[in-house]
Amino acid sequence: MKKPLVLLVALTAACSVSAQYYYPDTENPDIARHTLRVQAQRVEFILPEVNGYTVFKADLHTHTIYSDGDCTPEFRVREAWYDGLDVLAVTDHVEYRRFEGKMLNFLKGYVPEGTEPINYNLIRKAGDERGIQSDLNVPVKLAQETAVKYGITVIPGAEITREPVAYGHYNALFTKDNNAIYAEDALQSLRNAKAQGALVMHNHPGWERKSLDHPEFEIAAYGEGLIDGIEIMNGGEFYPKAIARAHDKNLFVSANTDIHDTTVEVYRMQGFRRNMTLIFARENTLESLREAIEAHRTLAYSFGTIAGDEQLLKDLFTASVKAKVLHTDAKGRRTVALTNNSSVQYILRLPGQNPFILKPFSTVTTTVAKGKALSMSVENMWYSEKDHPQIEIGL
Numbered sequence: 051m052k053k054p055l056v057l058l059v060a061l062t063a064a065c066s067v068s069a070q071y072y073y074p075d076t077e078n079p080d081i082a083r084h085t086l087r088v089q090a091q092r093v094e095f096i097l098p099e100v101n102g103y104t105v106f107k108a109d110l111h112t113h114t115i116y117s118d119g120d121c122t123p124e125f126r127v128r129e130a131w132y133d134g135l136d137v138l139a140v141t142d143h144v145e146y147r148r149f150e151g152k153m154l155n156f157l158k159g160y161v162p163e164g165t166e167p168i169n170y171n172l173i174r175k176a177g178d179e180r181g182i183q184s185d186l187n188v189p190v191k192l193a194q195e196t197a198v199k200y201g202i203t204v205i206p207g208a209e210i211t212r213e214p215v216a217y218g219h220y221n222a223l224f225t226k227d228n229n230a231i232y233a234e235d236a237l238q239s240l241r242n243a244k245a246q247g248a249l250v251m252h253n254h255p256g257w258e259r260k261s262l263d264h265p266e267f268e269i270a271a272y273g274e275g276l277i278d279g280i281e282i283m284n285g286g287e288f289y290p291k292a293i294a295r296a297h298d299k300n301l302f303v304s305a306n307t308d309i310h311d312t313t314v315e316v317y318r319m320q321g322f323r324r325n326m327t328l329i330f331a332r333e334n335t336l337e338s339l340r341e342a343i344e345a346h347r348t349l350a351y352s353f354g355t356i357a358g359d360e361q362l363l364k365d366l367f368t369a370s371v372k373a374k375v376l377h378t379d380a381k382g383r384r385t386v387a388l389t390n391n392s393s394v395q396y397i398l399r400l401p402g403q404n405p406f407i408l409k410p411f412s413t414v415t416t417t418v419a420k421g422k423a424l425s426m427s428v429e430n431m432w433y434s435e436k437d438h439p440q441i442e443i444g445l
Contacts, residue, residue, distance in 0.1 A: 135326065145211045146171050185229065187227065207223045219253040222243035253284065253308070256287065256289050279348075286352075293432060390411060
């Protein structure tokens with residue numbers, strides 16, 4: 051006789067608990083809304099002001115359906131905002147647009163019968179006299195229209211894309227007319243971009259290659275002064291030797307996603323933040339961002355690693371991490387608290403010790419001998435192929 055009563059109580063409790071997760075819709079009471087469904091939210095990446103500059107988070111290499119990406123320009127903007135970015139460059143391929151035929155097929159009622167894609171894949175071959183027929187400025191325009199609603203600055207751009215080993219890929223940033231870039235001669239394409247005031251960035255310099263050694267084309271491009279910057283990180287690839295090239299050839303550094311699918315798939319589902327170029331600028335405007343990039347006030351961030359100019363790395367670290375003496379014992383030894391006020395996780399090594407992690411918005415303690423400064427190496431910061439910044443904090 052007790053079992054039915056126990057079952058009834060259990061069912062009543064279950065229904066009561068279940069009911070707590072729903073609420074009636076304000077417009078239609080016949081709809082029950084789930085209380086645990088969370089609205090999509092921006093995930094902030096907090097960095098301090100450094101030397102009077104705001105650190106803007108940027109991705110200078112992205113693709114949409116107007117070349118070979120899987121997403122629209124409008125989606126790219128929303129995705130960037132949710133990922134915590136402030137700046138986005140839309141850099142669809144000039145020479146390659148894999149969806150062009152599908153778009154024409156979808157629009158067959160709007161275009162003349164028999165219309166076929168023309169010169170939509172010029173990466174490994176020359177084009178014909180008809181040239182590129184698509185309007186390569188459209189994806190930038192669509193992204194800019196959407197970005198206004200999110201406070202994101204869209205840098206207009208395009209990727210000059212040729213056979214990767216002998217020629218390589220190059221992003222033209224701050225372009226004025228993407229339709230005026232293409233030339234059969236790849237060097238002339240770079241010249242065309244520079245002629246309209248674009249900054250040219252050497253993309254993924256080691257991709258599909260055996261080394262970072264310059265092929266003949268790169269020797270010519272660098273020799274003419276056509277290259278302004280270089281990706282030292284692209285997706286999951288890191289090119290430490292490219293840091294030295296940036297120093298030697300006076301280039302700005304960057305880290306970008308080169309995203310074709312979604313950052314949820316590539317980064318968030320793996321528990322990582324997307325690649326970012328950190329731009330130290332006065333304002334989030336095209337003019338101010340360009341000034342910062344031309345002045346080489348950029349750092350590259352990828353999978354927790356930051357790379358670039360040694361002094362800029364040190365300045366970012368010292369603006370992010372503060373030291374405070376908590377206690378001094380009878381022998382003058384001090385217990386020091388190190389507090390990280392940023393979203394960056396730092397890997398630190400004190401002299402003669404194993405490295406340890408200082409998590410974002412966290413504090414660790416260490417002991418410093420009497421009369422000594424607090425010295426450390428920041429192991430996840432790189433200013434050359436092998437070297438990490440050495441930080442010394444007076445106490």
